[in-house]
Structures are given as C-alpha cells and as structure tokens.
Amino acid sequence: MSVSLHLCQPGGGASCGACCGLYNFRDHSRASLSRALARQTAVVRGVPRNAEAYRAVAAQLKEERAPALFPLVRVCPLLGFLDADHTRVGCLAHPLVTGGVDLRDCGVYTAETCERFTCPSFGWLTDAQARLVRAACPDWYLYGLVITDVELVRGCLKLVEMERAAPVDPDALCARPEALEAVRALFSLKETAPGRDADMTVFGRFGPADAEGEPSLRTLDYAALGTHAAPEDDVVLCLGYAPESAQVLEEARALVRRHVQRIARALDTLPSNFPSPPGRGTG
Numbered sequence: 593m594s595v596s597l598h599l600c601q602p603g604g605g606a607s608c609g610a611c612c613g614l615y616n617f618r619d620h621s622r623a624s625l626s627r628a629l630a631r632q633t634a635v636v637r638g639v640p641r642n643a644e645a646y647r648a649v650a651a652q653l654k655e656e657r658a659p660a661l662f663p664l665v666r667v668c669p670l671l672g673f674l675d676a677d678h679t680r681v682g683c684l685a686h687p688l689v690t691g692g693v694d695l696r697d698c699g700v701y702t703a704e705t706c707e708r709f710t711c712p713s714f715g716w717l718t719d720a721q722a723r724l725v726r727a728a729c730p731d732w733y734l735y736g737l738v739i740t741d742v743e744l745v746r747g748c749l750k751l752v753e754m755e756r757a758a759p760v761d762p763d764a765l766c767a768r769p770e771a772l773e774a775v776r777a778l779f780s781l782k783e784t785a786p787g788r789d790a791d792m793t794v795f796g797r798f799g800p801a802d803a804e805g806e807p808s809l810r811t812l813d814y815a816a817l818g819t820h821a822a823p824e825d826d827v828v829l830c831l832g833y834a835p836e837s838a839q840v841l842e843e844a845r846a847l848v849r850r851h852v853q854r855i856a857r858a859l860d861t862l863p864s865n866f867p868s869p870p871g872r873g874t875g
C-alpha cells in the first residue's frame with residue numbers, strides 16, 4: 593500500500609462512499625445522489641439500532657431505488673450522510689456512527705469485508721497525489737469521483753508535465769492557490785464537462801456492462817473515428833466522453849488542453865506577492 597492518507601475519510605471536507613455503490617446508477621448526478629443519500633439517511637436514522645431493524649430498512653430501501661448501472665457492483669442502502677448539513681458521506685451502520693453496535697452485516701457485504709476493503713487507489717496513488725485530490729476536491733461528490741479514478745489523476749499530472757516539459761510536484765500545486773484552483777477546474781470536468789450523454793451508460797472509463805454484468809474497460813476506436821491517438825485521450829475517456837466523431841473527440845481534447853495550460857501557466861507565473869529581486873522595481 594503506497595498511500596498513508598485515510599482516503600475514505602481524509603478530512604478537509606472530503607469523504608467517499610464509492611465502493612458502497614454510491615455512483616452505480618445511470619443518473620449519478622450530484623442532485624440525484626444527494627436525494628438518494630438524504631432519503632437513506634432519514635430512513636436509517638429513524639429506526640432502532642439493532643440488526644433486525646437495519647436488515648428490514650435495508651430491504652425496504654433496496655426495493656425503492658433505481659436499477660444499478662453495473663448489476664454486479666453492489667449498492668448498499670446503509671450509505672448516507674454523517675452530518676446534519678449533508679457534507680460528509682459514510683456508513684450509517686459503522687459502530688462510530690451507531691454509537692457502538694456494528695450493523696454493517698445488514699448491508700450488502702459482511703462487516704469484515706467492509707472493515708478490510710481498500711480500493712485500488714490505496715495501492716496506486718502516492719500520498720502527494722492523494723493530498724492534491726483532497727485539496728482540489730473538498731466535497732463528497734467530486735472527491736469520490738476523482739479519488740477513485742487513478743488514471744484521471746495520473747493522466748492530468750502527466751499532461752501538465754508534458755506542457756511544462758518538467759516534472760510536477762503535486763504538493764507544489766497545493767501550495768499555489770491559482771494552480772490549485774486550476775486543478776480543481778480540471779477535476780471538476782468529471783461533473784461538468786459539456787457534450788456528454790445526459791443519460792449515461794458509461795462511467796468514466798467504464799461501460800456498458802458486459803454479459804456478466806461487470807463494467808467493461810472502454811477504448812477509442814481510432815480507425816472508426818478516422819483519427820489517431822493523442823496525449824489527452826486517457827483523460828477524455830476518464831471524463832466519460834464517448835465521442836462518435838473525430839470532431840467531438842477533438843473538442844474534448846481541446847477542453848482538456850485549455851485546463852492543462854491554465855495549470856501550467858499558474859505554476860510558471862510568479863505569485864503577485866513574490867518579492868522583487870534587488871535592483872528591479874525599487875526605483
């Protein structure tokens with residue numbers, strides 16, 4: 593494991609529930625997921641904290657919800673908001689939330705599985721990359737989308753390095769407010785990128801489900817599109833684009849390039865409060 597940061601609940605406004613199935617719906621917009629989490633929170637918080645009540649409420653909530661985008665990826669009805677302001681997502685059956693009793697066996701996995709599971713981001717992201725995601729995505733919806741998308745994080749940093757022809761230290765991006773804001777804008781394309789299918793059958797690099805119900809890994813068919821690979825393409829796929837023409841693909845690449853250039857400019861421009869060197873600007 594290369595990350596020492598607690599990726600699930602790292603503080604700083606960020607939190608994640610992706611492996612509990614949070615995003616596993618065709619409509620995984622912020623508004624739709626907020627409604628679902630608020631409903632689950634209200635219902636689960638309203639029942640006695642014992643296994644019988646939690647199992648019953650989990651079954652009831654399962655009946656109500658929309659079908660999963662990827663049938664084999666489980667969606668747990670015991671995920672909800674941990675705070676009154678609905679800023680933090682997490683497990684409503686965790687002993688720290690229930691006040692002592694562990695009710696995670698009432699969800700879609702065993703409590704032991706929930707306790708032990710770590711997603712691939714724990715192994716593939718560095719601490720510095722994780723710190724950058726936490727700083728750039730200080731809300732549950734965007735943080736969960738980005739922290740679980742290792743290829744997006746790595747791909748964005750690689751593009752910035754190519755643009756600058758120099759290595760990029762993620763901590764240096766965190767330390768420069770203009771650069772961090774530009775990183776936030778690039779990562780936010782996971783939520784806001786224009787021109788994608790509103791009724792998504794894809795999820796980032798994944799989709800549609802294969803015959804077994806598992807997510808399939810998407811690639812671009814350059815021959816069918818009549819074009820060639822470009823450095824931005826990994827990020828374009830991670831953003832959920834499924835371009836059906838070379839023009840649409842080029843527009844998505846250009847969008848990514850503009851954001852990458854903004855980050856590079858912010859890193860390479862001296863901050864406004866940077867002291868003038870002796871003999872310059874001193875009259």
Ligand code: SF4
Binds near residue numbers: 600612712713740
């Ligand atoms: S997807 Fe990864 S970071 Fe998110 S809650 Fe699960 S283990 Fe934690």
Ligand code: SF4
Binds near residue numbers: 682706
């Ligand atoms: S019971 Fe397990 S799967 Fe369900 S919300 Fe809690 S941690 Fe996630």
